[in-house]
Amino acid sequence: MQKLRLFYCVVAAAVLIPAAAFAASAVSEGERLGRPCAGCHATNGYAPGEYIARIGGQNADYMTKVMKEFATGKRPGSVEMSLLAKGYSEADIAAISEYYGGKAWKNSTNKIDSKKSAAGLKLAKVSGCFDCHGAKGEGIDSFPRIGGQNSGYLYEALKRYKADKIASEEMALVKDMSESQLESLAQYFSGIRK
Amino acid sequence: MSITRRNFIKYTSAAVAGASVFGQVHIASAATGVIMPKKGKRIVVLGGGWGGCTAAKYAKMEDPSVEVILVERDPKFISCPISNLVIGGQKTMKDITFTRDKLAKNYGIKIVYTEATALDAVKKTLTTKAGVLEYDKLIVSPGISYDYAAIEGLDNPVAIKKFPAAFKAGAETVALREKLVAMKPGGVVVLAVPPAPYRCPPGPYERASLIANYLKKNKKGSKIIIVDANDDVTSKGPLFKKAWADYYKDILEYIPDAAVTKVDASTGVITTEQGEIKSDVANIIPTMTAGKSAFDLGLMNKPDDKFVRADAYTLESYNFKDVYVVGDSTHNGAVGGVPKSGYIANSMGKVAASAAVRTLNGQEPLAPSLINTCYSMVNDDEAIFVAATYKYDAVSKRIISAAGGTSPERSVLFGHHAEDWALGIWNDILA
């Protein structure tokens, strides 16, 4: 769906702009607004650290939803994003999300604890994580990608669902889990490399 | 550090973006004629720091067919951000020292390691110690210079060595760290904050916090006294003051309205508007101006200007068409109320690169959109921050803040984010 939309944009641009100029520089509104995000999220949104999320190749609809919720204070645990997202209109947010969502995903390079990761896999299997997030955590429909995401970010996000700091019926299943179980899940999903 | 290198240019090139061709050629200098004659469209970038490297990379990303030449004096890229952690002992110089090789390798940017000396904006040439470079567009990001002469007794090699500013990362950073390590327990450290505007508003206060942290653990009975030329902490004041009260109550003293007027390198006595202090180690951060090259190249618009006026939409300088200015050298009155930070230099580099590429290709420049965030560590693992987005305001014709604020408190999670921010932005600048 999202790929189709992008393809359409490119075709439209090629038709409207003379060939020479198009080859020179075609910067979408999402790219213009989204470039500065790379100061934290790295070029193309491939954040190399542990706690700043990867956004290049994340599901665009999910990013749009999350950015709007940052702006309206519904995800107060993400303090930087709550301040920054207020600087963009809804149209801006959709355009930026489309820009980063259109990138190919690149998996995390974080170091993974193999014991915790193995425990995480076991828990994931019995908890149904794959049903909603896909066999490799690649995301299904508007359910976000979690496979290959940075480990610290995954752990922080899971703790927030547990503490009800992010309201989500689908993620309510983690409320009964311990923090060490959540850490194991984060280690497992972050460690997915293919 | 780079002096021995000045007789050479290290010319790094890769013919095609993404190609694996990657050679380094050394050419003897003293060239006065045109080097690397211009064939097609060309952007020259002066200054391979935060603004300049970003501009070079994003110009190539936007239009790989444009030739991009980066002129930089220092073969190493040493990061100012995180350098306070080297002074505090949490990190080493190795952690903040990088090469610019990936810019050549991944994007085909040609890097000439030499010093720029003069500009001819009519002929459109930049003169360097390695020869003359022709350009279609020139993007200038020369950083800052210290005004040592503003403080009596400071403008001589002995005093400069005795009181390292360490607001350009490198040898000065190492010197300050070594002085702290060598100091006897019970010593007095003075840290002088210059009058605004200066690079990295929270930088001196972060440094003071980390020095206090070091003294608390390693130098019993020592003190750090901040003498501030400003009337209050210039950034994140309440957050810094809370951390100082909670962690460094008997170690850190803050004195506002205390500009340094005089230093004595033989006795270590620092004279301020509020009186004299005998120091064992003193970090005197002088008043700052735009990088010296900005003056040498004739970019100052009014006689008393210390920073470069540029159009807020494109960052094209008031003085010369096709010459753009980014980073700490820019004049806030002209550009708007953005801090002199690495993050802003990074954002500005993208704005100027896009404006240069697009106008070179006969397209309209796009409206600027910028972000700033400055994290400050207050001890080994907790950080505070300020974050904001900026956009162009058509009424005032300036860049204005669209949203933002400071962290409500300090936290370990923000400490992790601070570390990740550095990794992310180094990637965006250099890789």
Ligand SMILES: Cc1cc2nc3c(=O)[nH]c(=O)nc-3n(C[C@H](O)[C@H](O)[C@H](O)COP(=O)(O)OP(=O)(O)OC[C@H]3O[C@@H](n4cnc5c(N)ncnc54)[C@H](O)[C@@H]3O)c2cc1C
């Ligand atoms: C201690 C400290 C901590 C900081 N922490 C942060 C932080 O946490 N976050 C943040 O956003 N910012 C921070 N900053 C600020 C940040 O470092 C600067 O704002 C940033 O470096 C500005 O980029 P620039 O391109 O303007 O200048 P620079 O990065 O200084 O680059 C200028 C470059 O130009 C070169 N040059 C100058 N003249 C010539 C010439 N004639 N020929 C050839 N080369 C030349 C210089 O060698 C240099 O490499 C900090 C600064 C300090 C000192």
